[in-house]
Amino acid sequence: MIILKGITWDHPRGYDPLVAASKLYAEQFGVKVEWQKRSLSDFGDQSLTAMATENDLLIIEHPHTGVASETNCLVPLEDLLTYEQLQQLEQQSAGPSFLSYYYQQKQWALPVDAAMQCAASRPDLMGEHKIPATWEEVFELCEALKTQDLQVGIAFCATDCLCTFLSLTAQFGSSVRENNHLLVTREVGLQVLQLMRTMRDNFHPNSLNWNPIQLYDHMTAENDIVYSPLAFGYTNYSREGFRKNKLCYHNAPWTKNIILGGAGIAVSASSSHAKEAAEYAVWLCSAVIQNGVYVKEQGQPGNIVSWKDDAANALTNDFFLNTIDTLTYAYVRPRYSGWPAFQQWLGEALHQYLKEDLNPETVLNQLQQAYAASYENHL
Known part of the structure; x- marks a missing residue:
């Protein structure tokens, strides 16, 4: 029997369906x-070349x-x-x-998992409150909840500061794109930095410590956070029995230009069984597997057939139907070779800005300069 080695990320969504x-x-x-x-942090930051030398998939x-x-x-x-x-x-x-x-x-991977930030x-706990459709309505909800000793939360650890910044700059009309002269325009950059500061000041105080998993673990265990406007969605938390309480997911405020996440399955150039690995990847990403064993075993499919399937939505409290518009119009990040190191630095710089209340103009200048350097070194 041929045995292939694969490396994935440590969460039921990323591991259980593969097994x-x-x-x-x-x-x-x-x-x-x-x-x-x-x-999860290594999933975004660990050296791709190092992992490829040790795995087939x-x-x-x-x-x-x-x-x-x-x-x-x-x-x-x-x-x-x-x-x-x-x-196909x-x-x-x-x-x-x-x-x-x-x-x-070149096609470097196949989408085995699809995700984007969403609400x-x-x-x-929502009661008569409606789900916000705009950022103005998010802050209106935040104020209304305060009268009930309830709160809005967000994932604002360094990685998610980065993702929120990218979503908001895209929504405000200055998407971070490969070959940009500047990371963002000055007007939009300052506007978004101020908006993120307003979120910090009005949302749950632990938000700066949370990634999406930690946010959702808190939301499903405690009874103080009613709503989150922006974090990568996990169908697991909308499934019966996964946690003490169940979440409902929604399109993000303004819906369009929200950052794309998800995961792809790729074949290592070091593999002695590359053809067999690729055939497995195609099988795994096929509609019949994605909409069968994959979604049933905590997976979040990269195949649209499952997103539109009645049974998959019944299993996940309509996660897919409720967020499909946000996914359809999602924003795709730059992919030049200097980007992964830059985005890690960018997230840390944004987190420091919020944590230490730094001057937004100074921070924006630093972001612009670091972006230019990251691109110039990897033409």
Whole structure:
């Protein structure tokens, strides 16, 4: 039996469906995939080239495709799969997920998981309050909740400061794009920095410490946060029995230009079984598997067929139908090889700005200069 090694991220959404699907694949095709986990922070920051030397299959984020293109540590999937196989998955892509892994005329991964920042609520605590559709309504809800000793929360750790900044600058008309002269325009940059400061001052005080998982763990265990306007969605928390209380997910305020997340499955250039690994990846991302064992075992499919499926939505409290518009119009980050290191620095700089109440104009100047340097070093 051929045994493939894979590396994914440490959460039921990122691990459980892979293990369950791989067991089924071994039974059907005689190829076994052994999955190992890395932390959520390492998922975004760990060296792609280092992981590729030790594994056949990698679960990656789309911003790392530029590193793959520059280092050739992954195999372009055009070299392993047919045009028809790739075309079918492109047609079944959940939002821009498939194309987010297409860089420099090569397909570096297939979308196995789709995600974007979105809103979440505790429906049992919302009462008569309506779900905000705009940022103005978010702060109106925040003020109304204060009269009931209830709060709004957000994931504002360094990584999620970065993601919120990118979503808001895109929504306010200055998307961070590859080849930009500036990271953002001065007007929009200052506007967003001030808005993030207003969020810090009005939302739950622990928000600065939380990633989405920590935010949702708090929301489902405690009874003080009613609503969150922006954090990467996890269907797990909208499923029966996953936590003490169940969340409901919604489109983000203003809906469009919210940052795309998710994960892709890629084949290492170091693999001795690259063809077998690619065939497994296609099978895993197919509609029948994504809408079967994958979604049933805590997965969040990258295949749109599952997002529109009645059974998948019944399983997840309509997570997919409630957020599909945000996914459809999601914003895709830059993917040049200097971006992963820059986005890590950017998140830390934004978190420091909020934590230490730094001068926004000084911070924005630093962001602009660091962006230019990151690009100039990786033309």
